Amino acid sequence: MPKCPKCGEEINELKYVADEIHEYAFYLDNTMPDKAPDKARYEETDMWTGDWQVWKCPLCDAELFHNEQEAIEFLKPKAKQATLHVEG
């Protein structure tokens, strides 16, 4: 299992924190005019990740990586050193 370079603990997952931008349709809902007239409604129509994203240690909260590929490489089980490499 990989170890956090900051706290030294073994971790098998990271904490992912990212900006997300949500786009909504905003309208007034008058389906219940007596109980809730002109009720403001937000209905999500789109969502995308912003520019800021970070992969953190879930134990000490250290910011470890800023791109997914580095995070993947960190979590990948390390192949055993090929001490018994056999040709062909």
Ligand SMILES: [Zn+2]
């Ligand atoms: Zn840590």
